[in-house]
Amino acid sequence: MALLVKKFGGTSVGDITKIKNIASSICQSKEAGNEIVVVVSAMGQTTDDLNCLAEAISKNPNRRELDMLLSTGEQVTIALLSMALNEYGIPAISMTGSQVGIITESIHGKARILDIKTERIHNYINQGFVVVVAGFQGTTLSHTGSMEITTLGRGGSDTSAVALSTALGAETCEIYTDVPGVLTTDPRIVRNAKLLDEISCEEMLELASVGASVLHPRAVEIARNYGIKLYVKSSQSVSSGTLLESQIQPLPLKRGSLELTKTVNSLEVLENQVVFSLSNIPDRPGIAAQIFEKLSEANINVDLIIQATNDGNNNDITFTVSESEVNKTAEQCELITSQLGGEYNLKTNMTKLSIQGAGIMGRPSVSADLFDTLSQANINVRLIATSEIKVSCVIEINNIPKAIRFVAEKFKLSDTQIFVNPIKEKQDKPEVRGIALDKNQVQVSFRKLPDRPGVAASICLALAENNLLFDTIVQSERISSSKTKDISFTMNKQDREKANLVFETLTMKLPGSYIEDGPAIAKVSTVGAGMAFKVGTAGKIFRALADQDINIEMIATSEIRTSCIVLEKDCDKAVNAIHNHFKLEK
Numbered sequence: 001m002a003l004l005v006k007k008f009g010g011t012s013v014g015d016i017t018k019i020k021n022i023a024s025s026i027c028q029s030k031e032a033g034n035e036i037v038v039v040v041s042a043m044g045q046t047t048d049d050l051n052c053l054a055e056a057i058s059k060n061p062n063r064r065e066l067d068m069l070l071s072t073g074e075q076v077t078i079a080l081l082s083m084a085l086n087e088y089g090i091p092a093i094s095m096t097g098s099q100v101g102i103i104t105e106s107i108h109g110k111a112r113i114l115d116i117k118t119e120r121i122h123n124y125i126n127q128g129f130v131v132v133v134a135g136f137q138g139t140t141l142s143h144t145g146s147m148e149i150t151t152l153g154r155g156g157s158d159t160s161a162v163a164l165s166t167a168l169g170a171e172t173c174e175i176y177t178d179v180p181g182v183l184t185t186d187p188r189i190v191r192n193a194k195l196l197d198e199i200s201c202e203e204m205l206e207l208a209s210v211g212a213s214v215l216h217p218r219a220v221e222i223a224r225n226y227g228i229k230l231y232v233k234s235s236q237s238v239s240s241g242t243l244l245e246s247q248i249q250p251l252p253l254k255r256g257s258l259e260l261t262k263t264v265n266s267l268e269v270l271e272n273q274v275v276f277s278l279s280n281i282p283d284r285p286g287i288a289a290q291i292f293e294k295l296s297e298a299n300i301n302v303d304l305i306i307q308a309t310n311d312g313n314n315n316d317i318t319f320t321v322s323e324s325e326v327n328k329t330a331e332q333c334e335l336i337t338s339q340l341g342g343e344y345n346l347k348t349n350m351t352k353l354s355i356q357g358a359g360i361m362g363r364p365s366v367s368a369d370l371f372d373t374l375s376q377a378n379i380n381v382r383l384i385a386t387s388e389i390k391v392s393c394v395i396e397i398n399n400i401p402k403a404i405r406f407v408a409e410k411f412k413l414s415d416t417q418i419f420v421n422p423i424k425e426k427q428d429k430p431e432v433r434g435i436a437l438d439k440n441q442v443q444v445s446f447r448k449l450p451d452r453p454g455v456a457a458s459i460c461l462a463l464a465e466n467n468l469l470f471d472t473i474v475q476s477e478r479i480s481s482s483k484t485k486d487i488s489f490t491m492n493k494q495d496r497e498k499a500n501l502v503f504e505t506l507t508m509k510l511p512g513s514y515i516e517d518g519p520a521i522a523k524v525s526t527v528g529a530g531m532a533f534k535v536g537t538a539g540k541i542f543r544a545l546a547d548q549d550i551n552i553e554m555i556a557t558s559e560i561r562t563s564c565i566v567l568e569k570d571c572d573k574a575v576n577a578i579h580n581h582f583k584l585e586k
């Protein structure tokens with residue numbers, strides 16, 4: 001007998017007919033011999049409607065009262081679904097988050113789950129009941145010791161379901177929604193986007209803008225940490241949906257901190273890296289493609305790739321390879337620069353240091369903290385590239401012991417979370433799983449920054465302190481002006497204006513530097529766990545864009561993701577081009 005947790009989202013329980021249909025499908029699964037715990041959302045747009053009611057009374061409603069109000073949405077659904085199950089002759093009982101004992105932090109509106117009591121649920125299951133639990137809500141003890149209702153944040157019932165699966169030790173967790181599962185990309189952009197049979201949790205997190213609309217990222221993080229077998233399926237059809245798999249060794253369940261409040265999960269250090277910088281190469285579509293195709297033909301596996309904004313008509317592209325490839329790579333760079341113009345240099349004895357964690361997502365203060373920590377250790381950061389769940393930088397090898405000490409202490413990482421030169425099992429995963437698109441972004445560059453420790457930190461800290469979200473930070477090497485460096489990043493269009501004051505203060509503090517605004521851009525992120533092990537993926541991505549005459553404004557990579565910043569007008573074309581090139585269509 002298997003214990004299954006099934007979660008049904010708002011649209012799947014949108015009206016009485018749908019609730020009855022769901023009850024009937026639960027009935028079948030129960031009769032097949034399964035033990036079932038159901039988690040539901042509020043019906044249809046209920047949560048939005050409740051929010052509107054609150055807003056009609058107050059622009060800034062009391063957070064406790066707002067949670068009191070919003071939690072009623074799910075309470076309606078649990079009662080109705082239990083009644084429907086009873087009608088089918090299935091014993092069922094509804095429970096609120098408080099009744100179950102879904103214990104959360106004492107924060108209204110975005111509480112994280114600390115623990116889930118399982119006795120009551122297990123009791124009912126043993127008596128043959130289907131237990132119907134309200135998603136999105138929990139309970140906490142206030143500072144006065146009295147019990148309070150909390151909510152987990154919009155979309156939070158996915159998180160309730162996966163957390164319950166963890167606490168109950170369920171066989172699988174099935175999330176039923178109004179889409180067939182996780183698709184290769186947004187079907188509004190690519191008509192023949194394909195349903196994925198499987199995807200790793202890491203890939204799902206890196207595909208944030210595609211993935212987050214399907215599944216709450218916090219739910220993915222819990223599944224990843226505890227190795228929960230998580231399915232995303234359509235509530236309308238019988239297709240098997242998408243299976244999300246964790247790639248890490250599952251953590252033991254820590255009662256009292258179920259949803260780890262730590263933002264950074266691991267620190268990885270890769271020694272013996274060589275940084276190659278190509279400078280003053282032409283800036284036109286097809287150049288990046290040519291370069292990385294050449295490297296791929298020579299069977300060179302490139303790791304980080306960074307291209308900051310162009311300097312007039314020229315471009316700089318920086319990348320890293322492992323020391324064993326240095327001669328081969330130098331030969332190719334010689335060839336490339338003789339054909340394209342420009343020059344190259346290389347620096348040996350470099351090390352890549354990366355922090356990783358789902359908690360990095362949407363929290364730019366984490367990269368700020370990393371750079372600040374390195375600067376306090378008086379370590380100069382040579383290259384930077386960030387993705388959704390990873391911040392990577394390149395530093396000199398002799399700084400490594402100090403860097404590990406400082407970073408581990410800052411993010412409270414134990415020895416088991418620190419990986420130096422990890423040997424990675426070659427995985428037989430696709431080099432490209434899916435493509436995410438982030439629109440409404442602009443590109444901003446700090447030019448001619450002094451090249452000393454603490455500069456990246458001061459910029460990121462100032463932005464984070466002012467609640468300005470930024471992303472895709474890129475810092476590459478420049479040969480021509482070796483005393484200065486440039487840092488580029490992307491930010492939301494709306495945030496750009498608000499940043500004026502911060503930028504002014506910063507450029508005053510960093511003498512000689514100035515801000516350069518780029519055009520409206522979009523970020524196209526290609527994600528696949530197999531790309532780390534495959535030679536030439538980046539070259540193919542750049543080729544797909546070049547064939548459509550799309551210029552790449554900026555490049556930042558992590559192990560499983562290659563992000564290209566392109567002009568906003570080109571973005572749909574870019575996603576389609578990459579999707580076609582890798583034959584991801586149905």
Ligand code: ASP
Pocket residue numbers: 009010041042047048073135136153154155156157158
């Ligand atoms: N009802 C909540 C919301 O609409 C939680 C959820 O549906 O996941 O955000």
Ligand code: MG
Pocket residue numbers: 009010155158214
């Ligand atoms: Mg949802």
